[in-house]
Amino acid sequence: MPHCHTHIEKLRQRGYRITPQREIIIKAIAHSTSHLTAEDLLELIRTSSEAINIATVYRTLEMLVEEGLIIRSDLGQGRAVYAPHQHGPHLHLVCRQCGEVFDADHTMACSLREQIWEQHHFEADFSHTTVFGLCALCQKKEE
Amino acid sequence: MPHCHTHIEKLRQRGYRITPQREIIIKAIAHSTSHLTAEDLLELIRTSSEAINIATVYRTLEMLVEEGLIIRSDLGQGRAVYAPHQHGPHLHLVCRQCGEVFDADHTMACSLREQIWEQHHFEADFSHTTVFGLCALCQKKEE
DNA sequence: CTCGCTATTGCGAAAATCCGCAATAAGGAG
DNA sequence: CTCCTTATTGCGGATTTTCGCAATAGCGAG
Ligand SMILES: [Mn+2]
Ligand SMILES: [Mn+2]
Ligand SMILES: [Zn+2]
Ligand SMILES: [Zn+2]
Numbered sequence: 001m002p003h004c005h006t007h008i009e010k011l012r013q014r015g016y017r018i019t020p021q022r023e024i025i026i027k028a029i030a031h032s033t034s035h036l037t038a039e040d041l042l043e044l045i046r047t048s049s050e051a052i053n054i055a056t057v058y059r060t061l062e063m064l065v066e067e068g069l070i071i072r073s074d075l076g077q078g079r080a081v082y083a084p085h086q087h088g089p090h091l092h093l094v095c096r097q098c099g100e101v102f103d104a105d106h107t108m109a110c111s112l113r114e115q116i117w118e119q120h121h122f123e124a125d126f127s128h129t130t131v132f133g134l135c136a137l138c139q140k141k142e143e
Numbered sequence: 144m145p146h147c148h149t150h151i152e153k154l155r156q157r158g159y160r161i162t163p164q165r166e167i168i169i170k171a172i173a174h175s176t177s178h179l180t181a182e183d184l185l186e187l188i189r190t191s192s193e194a195i196n197i198a199t200v201y202r203t204l205e206m207l208v209e210e211g212l213i214i215r216s217d218l219g220q221g222r223a224v225y226a227p228h229q230h231g232p233h234l235h236l237v238c239r240q241c242g243e244v245f246d247a248d249h250t251m252a253c254s255l256r257e258q259i260w261e262q263h264h265f266e267a268d269f270s271h272t273t274v275f276g277l278c279a280l281c282q283k284k285e286e
Numbered sequence: 287c288t289c290g291c292t293a294t295t296g297c298g299a300a301a302a303t304c305c306g307c308a309a310t311a312a313g314g315a316g
Numbered sequence: 317c318t319c320c321t322t323a324t325t326g327c328g329g330a331t332t333t334t335c336g337c338a339a340t341a342g343c344g345a346g
Contacts, residue, residue, distance in 0.1 A: 015293095016293085016294095017292095017293060017294065017341085017342045017343070018342075018343095019293095019294065019295080019341080019342070021294085021295075022294090037332095038332085038333080039331095039332080052295090052296095053295070053296050053297075054332090054333085055295080055296070055297080055333085055334075055335085056294080056295060056296075058332095058333065058334070059294085059295085059334090074217050074219075076217075078303080078304090078332085079332075079333095080333095091259075093259065093263060093265045093267065095265075096268075102263055102265060104259055104262065104263055104265075105262070108255055108258045108259065108262075109255055111254065111255075112251055112252055112254075112255050115251045116234075116236065116247055116251065116274070116276075119247065119248070119251075120236060120245055120247055120279070121278075121279035121282070122236045122238075122245060122247075122276055122277070122278055122279065123276045123277040123278075123282060124236065124274045124275075124276040125239075125274075125275055125276045125277075126274065129272070129273075129274055129275070130272075130273070131259070131267045131268075131269065131272055132267075132268055132272070133259075133265055133266045133267040133268045134265070134266040134268075135264075135265055135266075136263070136264035136265065139264070139266060158323095159323085159324095160311085160312045160313070160322095160323060160324065161312075161313095162311080162312070162323095162324065162325080164324085164325075165324090180302095181302085181303080182301095182302080195325090195326095196325070196326050196327075197302090197303085198303085198304075198305085198325080198326070198327080199324080199325060199326075201302095201303060201304070202304090202324085202325090205304095221302085221333080221334085222302070222303095223303095
């Protein structure tokens with residue numbers, strides 16, 4: 001993946017040590033095309049190379065989120081999910097009934113972002129906001 | 144609290160059995176003026192009456208959320224927080240830097256809600272949406 | 287290339303949440 | 317009021333996530 005090297009270089013420049021564990025985790029996430037839980041990731045890693053301790057996986061994910069290299073989302077399933085940054089910004093519409101997740105254009109939120117800025121001087125980031133509600137299908141099922 | 148009886152009646156009408164545990168939990172939440180974690184709630188209960196098993200607390204909270212009598216929010220702290228419904232609808236602006244939570248008028252999101260409806264036929268509920276970002280103070284600290 | 291500082295890892299245990307199951311008890315029927 | 321059905325509880329244990337601490341190993345200095 002093209003982004004692995006960029007990520008690793010960024011981390012090195014920010015003073016992080018590049019360990020084999022970190023390289024493996026970064027590569028695994030960069031390869032993924034969808035959202036992964038920490039456990040998914042560990043399983044993915046186990047097949048390709050020797051096991052990495054689960055605590056290390058959690059610590060590395062936390063660090064990568066904080067450094068802005070990956071995205072963490074809460075989709076209401078109890079477990080957090082992680083995605084590579086090139087997954088791209090979008091709103092997550094999560095149906096409370098069926099749990100389905102729909103992606104939506106995050107630029108729809110830009111006027112709301114401006115209003116929040118004007119009223120609270122809060123710099124809101126809607127690039128991966130989760131919005132709960134009811135999907136079209138489940139609305140029909142409710143008559 | 145005025146809402147306790149209403150809640151208990153609603154549950155009874157929906158076929159739930161009213162146990163002492165459920166009454167205590169409902170009263171404790173109705174009394175609270177802010178967000179509580181499950182553990183906060185258990186501690187609150189322990190002082191006023193005999194202990195209730197923590198599993199029962201979690202199960203009851205889950206049920207009350209599903210029945211629409213209380214609100215569950217993820218404020219990015221790992222633990223979910225619960226609030227009585229009369230806490231009222233509002234957006235939660237959560238600062239990624241300092242963790243502070245600011246309340247904002249949820250009706251600001253109504254045009255976004257309409258756009259989402261037009262494009263996805265998804266009935267979005269912004270009454271307790273969590274929006275991450277950077278608060279005014281932390282922006283200044285970043286120069 | 288070698289050495290030393292200290293960031294990072296693995297391990298074990300704690301904390302938070304959820305689950306299965308047997309015992310209990312709410313509430314409707316008689 | 318008593319009995320019966322079955323929803324609910326408490327308990328023990330599983331699962332997910334976090335944490336402290338000693339052992340390990342990056343990587344910059346020499
Ligand atoms: Mn996504
Ligand atoms: Mn609130
Ligand atoms: Zn749905
Ligand atoms: Zn802040």
